[in-house]
Amino acid sequence: MIHQQIIRYVAVGLTLNATLYGAYLVLTQSLLGSRSAMTLTYCAGVLIGYLLNREITFRFSGPNGGPLLRYIGSYCVGYAVNLVALWFFVDEVGVAHQIVQAGAILTMPALLFALQKYWVFSDDSDLRPVRSAS
Numbered sequence: 001m002i003h004q005q006i007i008r009y010v011a012v013g014l015t016l017n018a019t020l021y022g023a024y025l026v027l028t029q030s031l032l033g034s035r036s037a038m039t040l041t042y043c044a045g046v047l048i049g050y051l052l053n054r055e056i057t058f059r060f061s062g063p064n065g066g067p068l069l070r071y072i073g074s075y076c077v078g079y080a081v082n083l084v085a086l087w088f089f090v091d092e093v094g095v096a097h098q099i100v101q102a103g104a105i106l107t108m109p110a111l112l113f114a115l116q117k118y119w120v121f122s123d124d125s126d127l128r129p130v131r132s133a134s
Contacts, residue, residue, distance in 0.1 A: 002117070008057040009113050016052065017105050020045045024101060034097040035086055042082065046075045058121040067120050074115040078108050 020041045027037035050071045054060045060067065082104045089095040 005057055005117065006113070009053065009109070009116075012049070012052045012056055013109055016045060016049055021102065021105060025098070028097070034090060034101070035083065038082060038086060038101060039079075042075075042079055046072060049075075053116055054121065058116065060121040062121075070120040071116070074112060074120060078112060081108070 023044075024037050024041045027040065028034055031037075032040070050068060053071075054067065082101075085104055086097060086100055089100045090097045
């Protein structure tokens, strides 16, 4: 089961991230700076990724409320890491933003898969406190 989910996750992720990276490059050519373009493509990717991973990767059929909030939370962490990486490696070290963004796209998936598998799309009953039978 987990092997199939990993394969589906990789397929969804590669397709979505290639599309978003292309959009990022187009946006940074003449319209936006690297941080603004990353923010825009990141937000679009979170929303589209939630729908694709919910339906295709994990085939989750539970309610949307909790999983969507947890998904957004996990990607807020990813966003912060991405933003700090752009600031540090581009502004402080001088690495090209295209390389930094490509590196971020390649390093975050393992963490995000684990968060989605075991926290975002888990059975909501696992997340509720156990109440004693009194």
